[in-house]
Amino acid sequence: MNEDTVIRMNPCALGLAACLGAGGAHAAEGALGRPISGTGVTANAGIVPPEPIMAVNLGEIYFDGKIGASRTVPVGNQATLGLDAEISFTLATFLKVWDTGPGRWNFSSSFTLPYVWEKASATVTIGALQGTQKDKTSNLFDITFTPITAGYHISKTEHVAFSFNVWAPTGKYDASKLANPSLNNWTFIPQVAYTKLWPEEGFSLDAVSGVQFYTPNSATDYHNAPLFTLDVMAMKKFPGGLGLGLIVGTVQQIGDDSGPTADALNGFQGHDWALGPVLTYDTKLADKAPLSFSIRRVPTVESKNRLKSTSTIMATGTLIF
DSSP states (O other): OOHHHHHTTOTTOSOGGGTTTOOOSSOGGGTOOSOOTTOSOOTTTTOOOSSOEEEEEEEEEEEEEEEEEEEEEEETTEEEEEEEEEEEEEEEEEEEEOOOOSSSEEEEEEEEEEEEEEEEEEEEEETTEEEEEEEEEEEEOOOEEEEEEEEEESSSSEEEEEEEEEEOOOSOOOTTOSOOSOOSSOEEEEEEEEEEEETTTTEEEEEEEEEEEEOOBTTTTBBOOOEEEEEEEEEEEOTTSEEEEEEEEEEEEOSOOBSHHHHHTTTOOOEEEEEEEEEEEEEEOTTOOEEEEEEEEOOEEEEESSOEESOOEEEEEEEEO
């Protein structure tokens, strides 16, 4: 089996993990941040194909999460008692694999345009009074781009990819609102993805890990601490194009948040874990263009100072041409 055959086992071998699943409705000051655990890994995430190609990926992420009213949550320019949020992200990712010729190294670049719909509610205090505040929004979210992903083929069945991803604060932001189509900060994410294949058995193992560095939110003086992320997926492929796997993901905050509100909440340091199944299907169009679909459900199984979701669902479709 040659290198090209191994890489073409699944057309999602594109390094799209650099962009998918990196959406969030709030900064860490809103108990979520950009990452949603369990959504950042894709099949063959560590492989950048050796041949020049273009790819388009459409993704949808639905997330419903809450923090109980016994906890104070920093959101915008206020601190709320608890927080309930329902979020839907629509992501369009465009990827180009560059013509770098044969060899162990291959390179790609990508750009993601996200659209968000969000609904949030929480208990707020105004003077001596308390009441429920509700808010919703729908608009273009902060754009993200990956100037370079460098893929290295360790062997025919083992691959690794290094990327540097950037989120730009291009969405609208209002510090007085609970729901915003922006985090109002730049986020820089060095990331590594790894893929190990067992072609004869139809098994694969993928892992994506990164550290997210945030600039301060100029509207609230809130500075999110770095977030370490890790998503791992084990997959079994069956004849006919079907695949079934299990995903485990985590977000771990490194240190305390800073700023007046964060200091009053002792740094608001948090973490979470998510676990759930994934189903994939690979096929080809009439012109032999590879087409892949996937759907996963990765609810939160443990959380502290982050929104806990009972129903995180992600669906994607990828076309190579």
